[in-house]
Amino acid sequence: MTIMTPTSNAFAPRQCSSRVIQHVQSHNSLMQMNQVQKEIHATSSSSNESVSKDLGPQPVVVSKESEALSHSRTTMKLTPSFNLFQMLPDDEGGLVPPTIAGNELRDSDILKVGVPDTLWDMKLSDYKGLGGDKKIETLPDPFQMVKKELKPFSDSIQELVSTDQPILSKAAKHFFQKRQGKRFRPTIIQLMSKAVAACDPENMKASDRWQDSGASNVDVEGGVVTATNHKGSDVWRKQAQLGQIVEIIHSASLIHDDVLDEADTRRGGEAVHKLYSNKVAILAGDYLLARASVLLARLENKAVVQIMATALESLVAGEIMQLKSSPEELLQMESYLRKSYYKTASLVCYACRSTALLGGHAYGSTVATACEEFGFHMGLAFQIQDDILDFTAAEEVLGKPALADMSLGLSTAPILYAAQEFPHLQPLIKRRFKKKGDKQTALEALYKSKTAMNKAKRLAEFHAQRAVEALLRLPQSEARDAMLRLTYVVITRKK
Numbered sequence: 374m375t376i377m378t379p380t381s382n383a384f385a386p387r388q389c390s391s392r393v394i395q396h397v398q399s400h401n402s403l404m405q406m407n408q409v410q411k412e413i414h415a416t417s418s419s420s421n422e423s424v425s426k427d428l429g430p431q432p433v434v435v436s437k438e439s440e441a442l443s444h445s446r447t448t449m450k451l452t453p454s455f456n457l458f459q460m461l462p463d464d465e466g467g468l469v470p471p472t473i474a475g476n477e478l479r480d481s482d483i484l485k486v487g488v489p490d491t492l493w494d495m496k497l498s499d500y501k502g503l504g505g506d507k508k509i510e511t512l513p514d515p516f517q518m519v520k521k522e523l524k525p526f527s528d529s530i531q532e533l534v535s536t537d538q539p540i541l542s543k544a545a546k547h548f549f550q551k552r553q554g555k556r557f558r559p560t561i562i563q564l565m566s567k568a569v570a571a572c573d574p575e576n577m578k579a580s581d582r583w584q585d586s587g588a589s590n591v592d593v594e595g596g597v598v599t600a601t602n603h604k605g606s607d608v609w610r611k612q613a614q615l616g617q618i619v620e621i622i623h624s625a626s627l628i629h630d631d632v633l634d635e636a637d638t639r640r641g642g643e644a645v646h647k648l649y650s651n652k653v654a655i656l657a658g659d660y661l662l663a664r665a666s667v668l669l670a671r672l673e674n675k676a677v678v679q680i681m682a683t684a685l686e687s688l689v690a691g692e693i694m695q696l697k698s699s700p701e702e703l704l705q706m707e708s709y710l711r712k713s714y715y716k717t718a719s720l721v722c723y724a725c726r727s728t729a730l731l732g733g734h735a736y737g738s739t740v741a742t743a744c745e746e747f748g749f750h751m752g753l754a755f756q757i758q759d760d761i762l763d764f765t766a767a768e769e770v771l772g773k774p775a776l777a778d779m780s781l782g783l784s785t786a787p788i789l790y791a792a793q794e795f796p797h798l799q800p801l802i803k804r805r806f807k808k809k810g811d812k813q814t815a816l817e818a819l820y821k822s823k824t825a826m827n828k829a830k831r832l833a834e835f836h837a838q839r840a841v842e843a844l845l846r847l848p849q850s851e852a853r854d855a856m857l858r859l860t861y862v863v864i865t866r867k868k
């Protein structure tokens with residue numbers, strides 16, 4: 374595609390003195406505004422930089438200067454979730470990040486004062502399969518709870534992404550027809566919307582702090598969303614549409630990932646680029662992202678648009694990190710978890726927080742904070758379990774090639790833990806298993822290790838338990854308890 378560039382005088386102002394003066398004045402005003410924005414950004418990011426330095430380098434998508442130009446005093450200064458919540462267990466050097474905008478109420482119990490909760494001290498380790506004897510089946514089934522609501526999901530989402538171009542339409546709809554996957558994300562959002570409906574909005578003090586804003590103006594009887602007036606309301610509809618948007622974004626990322634990774638299969642069938650071509654696949658992914666952006670704007674909540682746009686940026690950051698990590702970073706568990714956050718957990722946790730905002734809760738509220746923290750830990754637990762299954766499940770069970778990450782030169786939790794036990798793996802990891810026999814050597818060490826796979830499982834369990842603890846800050850409801858069961862399902866699943 375040829376990009377047309379303007380000639381040097383294409384945007385020259387007409388020779389009118391008044392317009393020239395206005396141009397100069399507006400230029401000076403713009404310079405002053407940019408300087409203010411830079412100062413705002415510097416202030417808001419100073420506390421975050423100390424955290425980021427502790428965690429090591431992060432992928433750069435835009436420069437700090439460019440980011441500063443896009444901010445005003447009212448825009449959200451979002452911080453990656455790994456700078457808000459603990460990423461590694463205490464015994465592996467994990468630290469609780471300092472209190473900043475976004476996690477100020479992460480330990481608040483204000484929603485539970487005087488409210489009974491039969492699961493207030495729930496530990497996943499008390500349940501069968503994780504060391505205990507309790508039956509998880511005593512909790513509501515998360516998939517059955519939203520089955521009827523998600524039944525028309527595929528038909529509806531296909532209508533949302535329809536286009537007049539037959540090939541593009543077929544490619545875009547591929548994952549919403551026969552290859553629907555687990556519906557993990559829309560299930561979480563549907564359950565989360567029900568759980569936050571059971572929470573009374575907190576009385577955030579009137580202020581000009583951006584973190585006290587973001588709540589949608591809800592149009593329901595009584596002016597407050599409740600468990601009784603939620604279903605069928607405009608709030609319920611928008612939260613359901615958010616679930617569709619998230620699934621569209623996720624599907625677009627899969628289509629693009631398969632092109633980048635040259636993958637042949639996805640969800641037990643051929644990848645889109647194998648069915649059509651790389652060009653069609655890229656266009657289909659771009660089209661889905663464009664549709665998601667339009668649908669996102671129609672939720673009519675500027676804060677949610679900012680949050681979910683940041684999720685999109687995070688997906689790109691994850692790909693950059695995957696491609697450009699230095700040899701030393703490839704050995705770091707923190708780097709692996711940050712990449713997993715960007716590529717997987719960010720979309721989940723930002724969607725969970727957005728669900729709370731659409732339900733009438735402010736960004737910095739206890740409810741919204743608990744939602745993001747749940748999504749952060751749930752997303753990481755899901756990805757770590759996926760990485761474990763990459764070594765333990767057969768390709769026909771996974772629906773995608775086994776050992777896919779090693780084939781791409783990537784090391785996940787099981788291999789990184791094996792390298793701690795067998796240092797001779799470290800040079801192999803740093804060169805991305807490029808030499809003949811590298812992958813076989815790494816596999817032999819992993820299966821020989823007495824600790825690596827167990828440590829990876831403990832890491833997944835750590836994040837699942839933290840997801841449980843975040844949920845327990847919300848009042849007890851059937852939907853919340855179903856999500857508690859879902860955390861168990863995520864780390865005990867076999868595919």
